[in-house]
Amino acid sequence: MRLRTKARLAPVALVAAAALAACSTGGGTPDDAADGEVGGKITVWSWDGTIERAVDGFEDAHPGVEVDVVNAGSSFDQYQALDNAIQAGSxxxxxxxxxxxxxxxxxxxxxxxxxxxxxxxxxxxxxxASAWNHVSVDDGVYALPSDFGPAVMFWNQDVFAQAGITQAPTTWDEYYEAAKAIRGLGPDHYIAQDSNDLFFLLSLIWQAGGRPFQVDGTTVSIDFTDAGTAKAVAFWQKMIDEDLVNTEIAAWSDDWNRALNDGSLASQNMGGWLTSTLPERAPDAAGAYRVAPMPQWEAGQQVGAENGGSAFGIPEAAGNKATAYAFLEYVTHGDGLDPRVEAGAFVPSTRVLESDEFRATENPYFGGQRTGEVLADVAATTATGWQYPPFFEWARSIYEDIASPLYSSGQGTLADVLETWKTRMVEYGNEQGFEVD
Known part of the structure; x- marks a missing residue:
């Protein structure tokens, strides 16, 4: 899942694993932990409420084990708390x-x-594959995927029909023409909004084949001029320049909910997780919305991208690694998946996504569409090879301020924004001990 934040992490401060071991609360080495017995109590930090749905089943299967799920904050707040706990050694x-x-x-x-x-x-x-790519760093596996956000298009077929469009755009060229037709419905009508959505822009670049971040250990390369990135950025710049997207309405705002509800925003490109919350945001549009793959850059392609997602890892300083891993496997791969899926989690488990039950279930809000089938297909076609720099949490916290003049007053271009962002990231990364160019 994706979360919004403007907060900043403390400096990365590269620290050797051996030094961190001195802060350990007694977990021992990874090999020792793997050989340990499942038992005792574990504490799980999670802002995903579906994790709690799996606790009873795990405790029943492991008598005497206690799982305490704690919401230690979302995203930055939790990361900062984890850093503080590691540094404090408790x-x-x-x-x-x-x-x-x-x-x-x-x-x-x-x-x-x-x-x-x-x-x-x-x-x-x-x-x-894409989710697994994220949890693999160098030669190790440092987490197991928990949820996933395949980038899809939520489109209001009733509004599109008013503009003379009966099918979801299958290419970005068709999307561009649809945007012009929808603008013709009235001054407040737009095909979508974008008020500085970094993750949408990255998913657009991702799908176009751009790979602006390359990471090899502590060596990081940042380049926003490769062909895929340039194509995606130029297209979206055209959409902004021609006033084909609403740049005034902020996502997650009351105005956004209202526009999705009344149809003045005809679609939204976002992670598949919006499937579970759109009914609350746009209740009056029940039956009108459908889910479709993002438009493709070339007709006939089937290339997906990602917009959000998360995993669970075990801190090196954890005190009960064996039980932690048993629960981790249970909620991301084992029997704990089922109650989470029933509670609305979109998990990147091939067992779930390929099951007849998940793919065939009709979603009443989306007019009986088999939305799980669409999401599963896009998840399976999500392109691999995407990487984030190790200091991305800091990087995304500064992006909004850099891009704000473009969206608020039309100053500069998306290409200018990305170059400025790159410069700031290079400076910061090198200050933190990485080799960044």
């Missing part, structure tokens, strides 16, 4: 949730345990 959880982009931040300096000794590397084929 209060470190046994299992911790983190967005995919945060994994390198904790894994590279040794703050997360490599799960390979537990056999985690044998589970690769049980997760969609």
């Amino acid at each position: 209060g470190v959880p046994d299992l911790v949730m983190m967005e995919y982009f945060a994994i390198p931040y904790f894994a590279i300096p040794g703050k997360l345990a490599d799960l390979t000794p537990f056999g985690a590397d044998e589970l690769e084929d049980d997760f969609v």
Whole structure:
């Protein structure tokens, strides 16, 4: 899942794993932990409420084990709390949730345990490839995927029909023409909004084949001029320049809910997780919305991208790694998946996504559409090879301020914004001990 934040992490401060071991609360080495018995109490930090649905089943299967699920804050707040606990040498959880982009931040300096000794590397084929790509750092596996956000288009077919469009756009060229037709419905009508949505822009770049971040250990390369990135950025710049997207309405705001509800926003490109919350945001549009793959850059392509997602890892300083891993495997791969899916989690488990039950279930809000089938297909086609720099949490916290003049007053271009952002990231990354160019 994706979360919004403007907060900033403290400096990364590369620390050797051996130094971190001095802060350990007694977890021992990874090999020792893998050989340990499941028992005792574990503390799980999670802002995902579906994790609690799996606790009773796990405790029933392991008499005497106690699982305490704690919401230690979302995204930045939790990451900061984890850093503080590691530095203090106390209060470190046994299992911790983190967005995919945060994994390198904790894994590279040794703050997360490599799960390979537990056999985690044998589970690769049980997760969609893109999600697995995120939890693999160098030669280790530092988390197991928990939820996933395949980038899709939520479109209001009634509004599109008013503009003379009966099918979801299948290419970005068709999307561009649809945007012009929808603008013709009235001054407040737009095909979509974008008020500085970094993750949408990155998913657009991702799908176009751009790979602006390359990470090899502590060496990071940042380049927003490769062909895929340039194509995606130029297209979206055209959409902004021609006033084909609403740049005034902020996502997650009351105005956004209202516009989705009354149809003045005809669609939204976002992670598949919006399927579970759109009914609350746009109740009057029940039956009108459908889910479709994002338009493609070339007709006939089937290339997906990602918009959000998270995993769970075990801190190197955790005190009960064996039980933590048993629960981790249970909620991301084992029987604990079912109650989470029933509670609305979109998990990147191939077992779930390929099941007839998940794919065939009709969603009443979306007019009886089999939305699970669409989401599963997009998840399976999500392109791999995408990487985030280890300091991405800091990087995304400064992006909004850099891009704000473009969206608020038309100053500069998206290409200018990305170059400025790159410069800031290069400076920061090198200050923190990485080799960034």
